[in-house]
Each structure stands twice: as structure tokens, then as C-alpha cells.
Amino acid sequence: MAKMEVKTSLLDNMIGVGDMVLLEPLNEETFINNLKKRFDHNEIYTYIGSVVVSVNPYRSLPIYSPEKVEDYRNRNFYELSPHIFALSDEAYRSLRDQDKDQCILITGESGAGKTEASKLVMSYVAAVCGKGAEVNQVKEQLLQSNPVLEAFGNAKTVRNDNSSRFGKYMDIEFDFKGDPLGGVISNYLLEKSRVVKQPRGERNFHVFYQLLSGASEELLNKLKLERDFSRYNYLSLDSAKVNGVDDAANFRTVRNAMQIVGFMDHEAESVLEVVAAVLKLGNIEFKPESRVNGLDESKIKDKNELKEICELTGIDQSVLERAFSFRTVEAKQEKVSTTLNVAQAYYARDALAKNLYSRLFSWLVNRINESIKAQTKVRKKVMGVLDIYGFEIFEDNSFEQFIINYCNEKLQQIFIELTLKEEQEEYIREDIEWTHIDYFNNAIICDLIENNTNGILAMLDEECLRPGTVTDETFLEKLNQVCATHQHFESRMSKCSRFLNDTSLPHSCFRIQHYAGKVLYQVEGFVDKNNDLLYRDLSQAMWKAGHTLIKSLFPEGNPAKINLKRPPTAGSQFKASVATLMKNLQTKNPNYIRCIKPNDKKAAHIFNEALVCHQIRYLGLLENVRVRRAGYAFRQAYEPCLERYKMLCKQTWPHWKGPARAGVEVLFNELEIPVEEYSFGRSKIFIRNPRTLFKLEDLRKQRLEDLATLIQKIYRGWKCRTHFLLMRKSQIVIAAWYRRYAQQKRYQQIKSSALVIQSYIRGWKARKILRELKHQKRCEEAATTIAAYWHGTQARRELKRLKEEARRKHAVAVIWAYWLGLKVRREYRKFFRANAGKKIYEFTIQRIVQKYFLEMKNKMPSLSPIDKNWPSRPYLFLDSTHKELKRIFHLWRCKKYRDQFTDQKKLIYEEKLEASELFKDKKALYPSSVGQPFQGAYLEINKNPKYKKLKDAIEEKIIIAEVVNKINRANGKSTSRIFLLTNNNLLLADQKSGQIKSEVPLVDVTKVSMSSQNDGFFAIHLKEGSEAASKGDFLFSSEHLIEMATKLYRTTLSQTKQKLNIEISDEFLVQFRQDKVCVKFIQGNQKNGSVPTCKRKNNRLLEVAVP
């Protein structure tokens, strides 16, 4: 979403007043109260016109975030609440867009926040200016120069833990687009005395502590240092540690920054070596040694430290040692060498240390400049940032304070000049009449200090150069003479007797009434410090060093370039650099940041009014406000003015069509603002008194409230109306919908009722029609039925009539027949009696026989010969015929049955028939044999290899081959024998071996005996006297007795043509050898199962028990 531009103003939500110009009434008290009020509300910035007054909050405030940067970016100065970013933005934009070089002058006393402010300005500019890899590198280098310079140039003091001990002016250079190209840094007067001595509660420069805390062991060894601070005389011990400061971490930051800025590794190392050398110099101590000429000569106590320094710096030890003991003065080609006493030796040592360090610092600045200088030769736009030490008023003020205050005096002058100039220029630009402004011009003080003929600095230089004994006292005397009449110079001993009795003014001091207050300077040390003397022997010794950096720091030590002219004094050097700076600043558009320190405790939330009052005074801030509002307190371009106040007048509200200026004129006329209160410039309205502005603001506020009420009213009205309209619309819609719904419902009801009625009517109608139709149909049916009945009746009547007629005809015929019969019978009665009876009888018999045969034909039994069925006989007289018929039919069907037989089957049946003839009803065993087919060869001799011999022995056809039990003649026990019947013989063989036991020719068999019972015993009787009969008759038992006997009978018959005698009796005689034995069949018990048992009872009896 695009950010909506809201036109705001500094005047919105002001705490106190954001611009002191608007302060009413204006006096010190209201000024301080306003600052305090704002400070208490975290508003640390307040404007005086375009000057930013900044009160150090001593705590981090959330007002420097990237969002804040965005807020202030491209906004007008007075649009938002006062901020350092607003000033930075204004400066950057007029540099970029209007091609005006800028300078930002940051002043204030130590700890007031100058350095922080300068960093904020730089970071803001870095954030808003162009981007890109190259540009970013330049920005980064510019920003990273700060940590390096702070490490070497800042120290903890009682006023500030990170006090800048040098003045710094940095030119940031931009191209036409506003992208940074590079920068140039100038440094002013490093407080080098700090290197050798620090006041109580203060520290040496940060870098010493950072090096000892942060360097690795390896680096420390290399630099021949020890981590212990107490080892070094130049380091104050009581405040070696600063709360909230991590020296070790800072050391890493510094090394990193050096790398970013572009220091080569060996350069960084050289720098640290010089730092180490300075630190170690402080440890060189001297002792007096008497010489022959009675003078004391200093000697180095412990040469170890010196040796290490020389190793570190590559200086010949003897050269350095000598430089600490002798001093060579050259005058007019004459070299005079004098020995140094202990005090002089210490002085020389300290002077060397201070020079070494301060020259190193200057070298660092130059080295940084080399890195950050713009690489192009195109025209550059410049923004200078000056962070210089503020006005200093201590108890003991010395040469340094004098110099510093001189610088501030110059800055004040330029401030006044430029402010007035700017103010005047604006008046001219805006075509407003310039009114003279009374203000204190400090040019006179500057003149007292810097005047080339009788200025204090000139006096000092003169004194320093003067031959003869020169002391601080002689210098003071000179001042007393020359400056006695100057109204800002005060001294007890001056010719002017004004201060003779001023006890606050010691004899060895002089006092200057600076613009910011009176400062008492101790004259002691002025000459020395101004001389800034370093014995030539020392600088020459340094020049001889193998260490390139150190050598380059002391070019005057080069004997080839011996310059007998004294080097410029510190005072004149400073004066010259201040003059250059002033010249530089005058060409630029100044922007001021006035830093104020709220308390001495470095604490947040404490606002020490006395302290602030003092600062306000010496910064001349009230003066500043007065100058600013001498003519017109407030000015504003027409457009924003009209925009802000247009609601106060009907003509201009809500839109003014014409030019803004005309609008403002109309507006002011309408508001009846007295004409003397304002003036119309070319582009701005100038308002004389803040009162007028506040009146406008009050009116605006009131009007805004009214407008808000109006807007509210209209809005509420609109809202209510809209709501009402919406309700009405909704109501109409609802009503319409409801009506529609109700009508629809009603319609539906009517429709459904109509449908019901309709359906009823239709139903009724239909039923009526149906009824009618049914009625009609019934009528038709009734007619049909009636007709049918009628026709039926008719038909029946006709039928009856016809039947009657037919019956009558039949009756007539019968009667006629009867009558005819009667007539015939009467006529033929005489014949009928003799023949008719017989004929009728024959006819009847014939009919009956005919009927019998026809029925018989239908009732014929099946063709099976064993079927016993035969229809019954109808009449008795047919009995014989009936039987005969039965017999004939049976014979016929038997024949038919027989005709189907094959020869083989015929043979079987013949045998069966034979058996039947022989045994039927004679032997109880017979019926069981009827169903058994006669197989004859039960024992298959051919197939069994066991009987091969037996088979071979028999040539004839075997009729019976069966195993039988041969009853032992002696005991009645049985043995298995193969019974073979051939055509001519009967053979018995051993069952196991197949060996023939007996062979009986059939002709020798006379009889076969058997019982009538259900047993298989039989006896074969042999012809007496035959060969076979030697052992006697055979007694066997066999399951196939019937078959065997039958076959034996048939074979004997066919072979011998004699019928074999078969005796069936339960008692018969057999011939066993000589004995005739009776075989008796008795009814045996069931104990032995169903098998008959045989027992020889005695010689004469053999009993067979048949179950």
C-alpha cells in the first residue's frame, strides 16, 4: 500500500515549543524550562530556526531506526518534530539538488554528544544517498574511519568515557547525483600530553588498553609487550577499566575497521609496533651519574627495555642511548654537545613519546585520507562535518584550553557571521526590509588572540623565538604590557590597575573574557608547549631507525636536510589550520548542531539546570534566538502556510484557486491580523511575533475542532441517512417480498382449492357419466339376457318340441317295430319255436366265444416261460379250451424262447434238464443247484503250471476238473483230491502234486449213490473184480454233486450207451475192499456248523451227520 502523505507540521503535538524562536516570553528561564520539558519527554532535539540544539540523553533512544530514517527522508525541515535527521536531510538535499556545499558544525562541551551527532549525520547520509557496490564500499570506508580514529584519538576523561582528544573535520565528497565519492579528514591538535601523563580518573588513549587486552599472545610476544597494564608507566592504573567498554572486542573492531579502510597487514603491524614502542619508552628510567666536571649526567637504569625498543624499531641502541644522554646544539656551523641531567633526560623521553604518538596519529589520518580520497577528478560537492572540542573551562586551564577556546571563539564568530548573513540574505531574497540587529560580536576577542602584531599567540611566538632566557613569566610580563588595555584581557600585573586587588586572579595567570565566559589560564607551560621541542639528537636517532614508518615520521632527522630554522610553533600551526578551516567553512552553507550536556554524571534522566544554563550562555543560544527573531520570528513558504490555515477563512476553505500568496493575503485580512505583525516576502510570509503564530495555531485548533464536529455531524447525518435509506430500501424489499409471498401463498391456496373443487366436480361428473354408462350397459345386458333367455326358452321349447317329436317318432317306430314283431311273431310263431332257439343259442355262443377271444387277445400274459399269469376263464363251458390255450401258449412261448438258444446254451440246458429229471424232488440239494451254471472245469489245469504233468498225462477232453473231498475208507476223514472226468475215464489226482492217484474207466463205474438230503456226499460203485475196484468203492463229498452226477451220467450214457444207475437213499452199502460198509445219513446237530461230518463207526457203519 502506498504510504499516504500526511501533511504534518512541527507545530503538531508539540511538547513545549519545537522551535525556540516561538518561545514567548524569551528569557533564560523559559529557554531552559522548554529544553527541560522536552528532555523529560525524550525530545532531545529542539530547533532555533535551522539550528538543532541537542541534549545528550545518555541512553539509547528508539529514534534512529531505519524507519525513522525513512520518515525524515525527503521531508521538509519543519514538517516533523525536530531531529538531527531533519537537519542532515535538509543539508544533503540542498547539496544534491541546489548544488550548495554544506558544512555541519557540531559544537558543545566535552561529553555533550558531538561525536555521536557527527556519526548520526554520517549514518543518515549514508542511508539516504545512492546505493551500489562501489558506493557502498566508499560509504563503508568513510564510516569505518571512525573506529580507527577513535581508538587512537579518544580517551576516557572525567567528562566523557569516549572523549575525542583531537578536533576533526571531515569533508565528504559527492558526485552530481549525490553518491559519495570519498572524503578528506583534517585533524586538529591532538592532546598529546595525555600520552605521558593522565589526570586522575582518566586514561591514556584507548589504543594502548585495546592492544594489551585484545592482542593475541603471539602478537604481544612479537611486540615484546605484556598484557599487564601495571607494567607500563604511561598507563594510568586507577581507571584502566571503563564500565561498559570491552577493550578486547574494540581492538578486534579496530583491526577490522583498519582492514576495511585499506590498511595493509604490514602497515597495521607497523602502527602497533610504534604504539608498543611508545608504551615501552615510558618504562625507560634514568639515574644520575656524577661526571668529572662535577655535573650530573643521566644514565639509563635498566637497558633491557631500551634494547627491546631498539629491536622493535630497528634503531641502533647506542644511538638512542646517546640521544638520551646528550644534546647537540648547532649554531653557526658549530656543534656543541652538552650532557643531559636526569630531569632533562625524562623530558627528552616524554617529548619523544609524545611526538612519536602525535606524528603517528597524523600519519594515520593521512593514510586514511589516502584510502578514502575520491578517485575521480570530476567536480565534487562537499559536505563537511566538524566535530571539534567545545569550549573548555577547567580549574587549571593551560595552553591546550587556550588553543581550544580560541578555536571555539572563531567558530562562534563564523556562526554569528553566517547566521546573520543568512538571515540578511533571506530578507533580501524575500524583499523584506532589513532591520539592524544588535548582537555581541566576538571579533574583538579573536583579535586579542590572533592579531599578528599584538595578539597573544604572536606574543608567545615572539617570546619563544627571542634569544636569552625565556620563561612563562617573561611571557606573562610581555602580555601584561601589550594587552593591558584590551577590555577582554585581565591580569593582576597588567599595567591597568583594574585587577590589582582581584584575588580571584593569581599572579601567574591571565584571564580572558571569552564570549562564553571568563577563563583563567595558568601561564605555566605555555612556552614549552608552544615550542613543542624535540631534541634534534632524538629526531635524528628516529630517522636512523630501520622501521620505515618511524623513519618517515621524523623527516627533520635527516642530516642531509638539516634546517637551522626553527619549526613553526604549535600556536602558529594551530592558528594557521584554524584560519584554513574558517576559510573553508565560509565557502559552505552552514548547519549547526549545538550539543548540550544535561549533567556531569553521564547519567540519563538528570537535567542539571545550572549546568545547562552555563552551556546555553557560552554557546550564545539566547543570542542565537534573538538574532533569529530580531526581525520576524517565524517565516513560512506561502503554500504550506495556506495549506495549514486555509480552513480559517471562507474564501480559502476548502479550496483556494488563485496563487498561494494571494490566498494568504486574503486569509490574514480576513483574520484581521494587524499589518505590522507580518510581512509578505517573495515566497514566504514573515510573522513578527510568535504570539501571532500561536494565535493562528489556536484559531486553527479551534477551527479544526469545529470542522471535526462538522465532519462528524455531516458524517453522522450521512450515516443516519444512509442507514435510514438502507432501512427503507430493505423495508420495501422485505414488504415486496412479503406481499409476493403472501399473494403467492394465497394463490397457491386458491389454486389448490380450485383443484380440489375441480377434481370433485370432475369426479362427480365422471361418476355420473359412469353411472349412466353402467345403467346403459346394465340395460343392454338385461336386454341381451332377456333376449338370451327368450331365445333359450324358444330354443328349449323348440328342442322340447323336436325331442317330443323324435320320441314320438321313435315311439311310433318302436311301436311299429313291436307291432311288426308282434305281427311277424304272430305270423311266424309256428317256425320260431323249432329252430330259433338253436340258432339264437349258437349265435349267442358264437358271440360269447368271439368276445372271449377278443378279450383274450388283449389280456395275453408276457412271453417269459416262467410267467405263471393267465387270464381267468369267463364261462365254465370254456374251461378245457382255456387250459388248452394256456398250454399251447406256454409251449409256443417256450419254443420261441428255445429258438433263441445257441448250441452251447442248448447243451447247458440239456444238462440242466437231465439234472432235473435225475434229481428233482429226489435230492434236497437239487434246488440249490438250479441257479448254478454247470461249469465242469472248475480247476483250470491248463493254466496252472503246477498241473502241467497231469495235463500232459491226459489226452482226452476233460469234462470235469474239480477238487473233491475223498472220504478215507478207514476212518471217514476227508482228503482233497482232484476229480477229473474225461470221455472214458475218471481220474483222481493229488491236489498238491497233481500226481494221478487212481484211474477208473467209465465202463467200470456201476452205480452212484447219494442221500436224499442236502449234502454233497456220494459214492461211486465200481464193477466187482475190475482193476479199479481193488481198493473198493469211492466215497466223496463235493459242492457240485448234482453237476458231477449229471455229467457222469450223461458221459457214461454217451460212451457206454448204458444208463448209469443213480441211487438216492439215506442208507446204502459200499464195498470197501472186502467189507461191505453201510453209509448212513443221520440228522446231525447244528454244532459243527452247516458242514456235514462223516465218521466210521465200525466195520459195517459209516455215519454221515447232515445238519
Ligand SMILES: Nc1ncnc2c1ncn2[C@@H]1O[C@H](COP(=O)(O)OP(=O)(O)OP(=O)(O)O)[C@@H](O)[C@H]1O
Ligand atoms: N544521541 C545520543 N544518544 C545516546 N547517547 C548519547 C547521544 N549522544 C551522546 N551520547 C552519550 O554521551 C557520550 C558522550 O558523547 P560524545 O562522545 O559524542 O561526546 P563529545 O561531545 O564528542 O565529547 P568530547 O568533546 O569529549 O569528544 C557518548 O559516549 C554516549 O554515551
Ligand SMILES: [Mg+2]
Ligand atoms: Mg567527541
